[in-house]
Amino acid sequence: MERTKDAKKRVRTATWLSVIPGIGQFYNKQTFKGIAFLVVFALFIYEMIVFGFAAFTGMVTLGLTPGEDHSLFLLIEGSLQLLLTVIFFLFYAINIYDARKVAIQIVEEKKINKTAKDILKNVYHNGFPYLFTIPAYLVMIFAIIFPVLVTIFISFTNYDFYHIPPASLIDWVGFENFINMFFLSSYRDTFIAVLGWTIIWTLGATSLQIAIGIFTAVVLNQKFIKFKRLFGIIFLLPWAVPAFITIMSFSNMFNDSLGAINSQVIPFINSLVPFIDLGALPWKTDPFFTKIAIILVQGWLGFPYIYVLVSGILQSIPEEQYESAKIDGAGPIQRFRHITLPTILMIAAPVFITQYTFNLNNFNMIYLFNEGGPGSIGAGAGSTDILISWIFKLTTGTSPQYSIAAAVTLFISIFVITIALIVFKKTKAFEMED
Amino acid sequence: MSNLFRSQKSSRFFTKFFTYAFLLLLSVIILYPLLITASSAFKAGNISAFDLSFDATWTLDNFRRLFTETLYGEWYINTLVIAFVTMIVQVILITLAGYTFSRYRFIGRKKSLMFFLLVQMIPTTATLVAFYVMALLLGALDQSWFLMFLYIGGGIPMNTWLMKGYFDTIPYDLDESAKLDGAGHFRIFAQIVLPMAKPMIAVQALWAFMTPFGEYMLAKFLLRSPENYTVAIGLHTFISNPQEQKVALFSAGAILIAIPISILFFMLQKNFVSGLTAGGTKG
Structure with a gap:
């Protein structure tokens, strides 16, 4: 005692x-x-x-x-x-x-x-x-x-x-900068427009590349396919070639008057498919078409990563699982929905999430394709600018707005971290081992 | 009976048909833009937009012009220097940190790992304003060392996680028995665990090496004089001016980057597929 x-x-x-x-x-x-x-x-x-x-x-x-x-x-x-x-x-x-x-x-x-x-x-x-x-x-x-x-x-x-x-x-x-961002009409309108497109872009482009990636992996995983290796190599090319090169090439190809899409691809489609007669489309001068083009190009660029990952997962699913499902009378679509897709999602969910956050800040795609244009929607932003490229313009333009750029940066960081934490908690993907 | 048989056979035919149709279509969509770029590099004259046509005069002159009339050679060397330094320093840092997080239990380990995970989510390039102010203060505008520093630092949190994930998959028995034999900290690390992590280290090295080749935002922002540019910003100047598009030169320059990078990529491709799944699923 x-x-x-x-x-x-x-x-x-x-x-x-x-x-x-x-x-x-x-x-x-x-x-x-x-x-x-x-x-x-x-x-x-x-x-x-x-x-x-x-x-x-x-x-x-x-x-x-x-x-x-x-x-x-x-x-x-x-x-x-x-x-x-x-x-x-x-x-x-x-x-x-x-x-x-x-x-x-x-x-x-x-x-x-x-x-x-x-x-x-x-x-x-x-x-x-x-x-x-x-x-x-x-x-x-x-x-x-x-x-x-x-x-x-x-x-x-x-x-x-x-x-x-x-x-x-x-x-x-x-809090003046934040108040301006959320309440002052000139900044608020730009901020809301840019944020809206950032979200549409992130969801659209990432979901597209995930969908193409999974579909390609499933199709190429069928046993009867010949030249599997050759197709495999071709499908990896968009990932192997540095993205900034292909984005710049696409940027030139989508040029309204001279680009290959309007001068070669569309005429080709017109001649191939009856009853369709598309004219040249304003890919770089109409915001709507620029947005479509950017999302499509990102699908092209981003799907191989998903395809490679999913191919690896598919090979790890035991054949017996499919066989017994077949005996139970499950068709190919049912087998995909109840065996393939859940397995893929379970393993690859964290990687998919990193793809969403990657595209949220995918400056190269937005800026190198059309420098955020066409046109302007006020406060230095172009019609296809996402938050990150808007920050770049706010910091580098002729009349820089450093403090607003900093406020937007803070907003993105908090936004991303909050969403990621919620998702990580839900998927339990990053649970520690001890 | 025969009816059923026939329908099954025809459905198999349709599956085959659509499978190959899809694979061919996708291949064409992938190869078309790449072939356009590649072929434009060998076309004579000042073309300002490219398409896939073969009735041109073929020449190697664009490559000569690239090195004599533009600063491309200097950009290439700048990028190589930045890439090598970034690769070596970053790989050393993340290997040491990843190994430690995987093999040692120490006070602050769990908190550190959470911290790395959180920091990893911050879009580092977005803190552009702060980089600008820091560069002003350090006199580092237009200096490549500052850029290297940011590349190295920016990749640390995520890549340390991946590295740790890979080290976790290497069995512990080996280092346990080495410890019993009296091997010290450094010997276990350098002679036993490190050799087994080679595939992942190779992947990390490749990624760190490729970053400076593809990164545009920070390089464009920090490097101000044309002779200090990296290839990404340099090549962009060829096609960013709508009045004077040097598409042939751009394509020639692009080929000289795309070919070595793609070769490295395919050489290490097997490694990073396994590294990716190991790091992604193990956590």
Whole structure:
């Protein structure tokens, strides 16, 4: 009874002492670790005094004198400092956790590493996984996390072509960009039009490529087919040839006056099929036809991936399953509906989902085919622009609207993550093994 | 009896007929645009739009013009450099991380994996504004190193997941017994598990290598002077100007990219089919 009380007190003391990193470790008689932790703590305090506080205040004001203060640099420095502070607090939490854990081990009279050599050895063994993952983390933090952080901040400022530092300052404007996006008529109309087409495009193009892919795989999986390998290679070509090349070729082929579709394919169809007489179609000048063309071309580009995946799955379905279904009197369509399709969906659902998110952000297809055109629907967007290509235009145009672009980016990210999480939860495809 | 037999036979005939009709039609639809592009590369004169016709003068002159009159050679070298660096660095990073997530149980592992999965969904190219501001601050506009950095980083979350999925399929018995024999962390990784992951590593290398060839948005945005372009933005300049379409040059340039990439693709095709299903289903 006495001992457990003592022990509890010991653990509590160690935990409380590590409010200043290192002290708890000294109390646990881990001098080397204590010094290391204390040094990290001191370095952070020093960094805060020399740079950190100024960075945070700079971030709050975003500069006071135009021409002298560079709002963007202040914003970036503030974001960096924020990242560093978060990392420090992570370390801080680990420090408290460590002091507590070691104190418990001492109380339970387990062996504790006290010398520097023991601790380094321990760090090597238990730290090995961290050693191997830290490089990936570092690159990811600066190539993804930090940009996302900066994008979030920019979406709450008025950074646009009227406010280009260092000549003028940028200011915080709260939710103005989001309010404009959802309520101000000029941006709202464009946003809703672009979002609507983005959704139609994503669902249409992806579903088309999945449908063609599954159908092709099922057809080619029949036993009697000769030259299977040859067909297999041909059907892989759209995937093997880099997409940007074929998109640009298609873009030329769909040219209204000179392109091969209007000058060669349509006349050919007219001569082949009786009672049909199609004229040249306005593929690149009428939004409706451009949209049809873009979806068809994406079907062409994207089906081989699905076809390959589904072919693999089909070969894994045991023959007996079909045989017994046949004996029970199931026709080919019933067999497909009740055996083939469920198996495919069960295995390939996560890949199908990644295809939807891929097309949601398929900039190449939209931009390289007709640069988002034809025409304009206001706020810098063309009639076939999807959100991602609209962001590109908002950022690169002659009168850039950086903060609106950042707000749209944020919207897509939240939108995609929400939907993906719901779907992943439902399909349980990414359940962890332990 | 004979009636039934006949109907079954004719239905089999129809199945065959429609199957082959479909396969042939699909083949034509696939080959038509590819043949158009390929044949245009060998046609003389300044054609501005292409179709499939064979009454042209055939020539290799377009390839000569490509390397003497345009910056194509420089674009190609730029792209190769970016592709190689991206491939090597990214493969190293994701192999180490994927191996660790598969083989070690450590504090923060599960949270990290969830984090990678979440980050993977963010459309990284969409944070264009932030890249622009960062590039301004670092003086990295028009610099290819910044582009490489973004390519490497952007692929990490998704590819680490796929890599981990593949490592999961490699049996644990081997490294367990090696551990009993006293092999250290590095030896188990480098000599036992790594060789077995070669197929997936090859696939990841190919994908990382192909990214800079096909990526347009970031390259177009960051690279400003024509001599720094990659092939994707360079070739686009040939056909993006409606007044002056250099379709023959575009086709010649396209062939020189499509052929090596397709060969690499078909060489590794078996690998990535299995990698795809393993990574996709194992989770």
